[in-house]
Amino acid sequence: MTRLPNIFFLLTFLFFVSCGTSDEEEAIDEVEEVEEEPTKTDILYGDNFIVFEPEITKSDLGLWVKRVPGDPKYHVGTGIEAINKGYLEFTGNNLNTGPATSPLEYEFVCPKTAQYRLVMRMYQPLADDEEEDKRNDVYVRLEGDFTSGFVYTTETLETDHKFWGRGVRKWGSTIKLEAEVNGNDVLTRAVYNLKEGETYTFTMSGRAQGTSIDYILFYEFSLEASLGLTIENHTDIATELPENFRPNVVE
Ligand SMILES: [Ca+2]
Numbered sequence: 001m002t003r004l005p006n007i008f009f010l011l012t013f014l015f016f017v018s019c020g021t022s023d024e025e026e027a028i029d030e031v032e033e034v035e036e037e038p039t040k041t042d043i044l045y046g047d048n049f050i051v052f053e054p055e056i057t058k059s060d061l062g063l064w065v066k067r068v069p070g071d072p073k074y075h076v077g078t079g080i081e082a083i084n085k086g087y088l089e090f091t092g093n094n095l096n097t098g099p100a101t102s103p104l105e106y107e108f109v110c111p112k113t114a115q116y117r118l119v120m121r122m123y124q125p126l127a128d129d130e131e132e133d134k135r136n137d138v139y140v141r142l143e144g145d146f147t148s149g150f151v152y153t154t155e156t157l158e159t160d161h162k163f164w165g166r167g168v169r170k171w172g173s174t175i176k177l178e179a180e181v182n183g184n185d186v187l188t189r190a191v192y193n194l195k196e197g198e199t200y201t202f203t204m205s206g207r208a209q210g211t212s213i214d215y216i217l218f219y220e221f222s223l224e225a226s227l228g229l230t231i232e233n234h235t236d237i238a239t240e241l242p243e244n245f246r247p248n249v250v251e
Pocket of ligand 1: 054
């Protein structure tokens with residue numbers, strides 16, 4: 001008859017041990033969540049997009065200059081300010097063109113097999129007398145296991161080509177490549193067939209002096225239809241795409 005109280009004691013003991021373990025697990029989960037807080041040095045991966053600040057490159061900035069508040073050349077603007085209050089301005093070559101200079105590399109892993117379009121938030125620091133087709137382009141190329149998703153050959157997308165757009169004294173975007181297709185000069189979107197889990201190296205080099213890049217975005221091309229996006233000259237991608245398509249914002 002003395003066994004029953006002993007069993008009761010044992011079960012009670014196990015109950016409290018069990019509760020204790022559960023609390024510890026919750027505490028560990030909380031610590032892990034804190035450690036996973038994003039920083040602006042991260043590439044932000046969505047289900048169907050990849051976005052990052054140009055400043056996160058591990059390459060030497062060369063003739064690219066970081067513009068931040070307090071710099072007299074920092075563009076505040078009237079709309080959405082530069083994300084994370086910073087961007088890179090290319091200071092080499094001239095306002096029209098020049099060789100691919102100061103290459104900046106970015107390595108990312110594709111989150112989902114799909115077609116992705118490249119766009120960048122871009123600003124042209126034009127003087128009053130300068131035409132709107134100046135200070136508006138960079139060179140881009142991509143390395144990795146991919147094929148071209150539109151009219152350009154894969155080889156074209158693997159080598160430096162002009163990537164341009166409009167952001168006339170305000171934040172706009174670079175949205176089109178310029179390259180030959182069957183002997184003709186073609187200016188249209190750059191679309192890449194990327195594979196989930198593959199690592200890609202994206203390279204942006206300076207072309208026209210003054211071209212300023214706030215952030216770089218690859219988004220699944222089908223979103224243009226499903227979200228009803230209009231991506232054309234002068235579009236500010238920060239306002240045209242949903243807010244979560246911007247880089248992590250860190251105060
Ligand atoms: Ca930025």
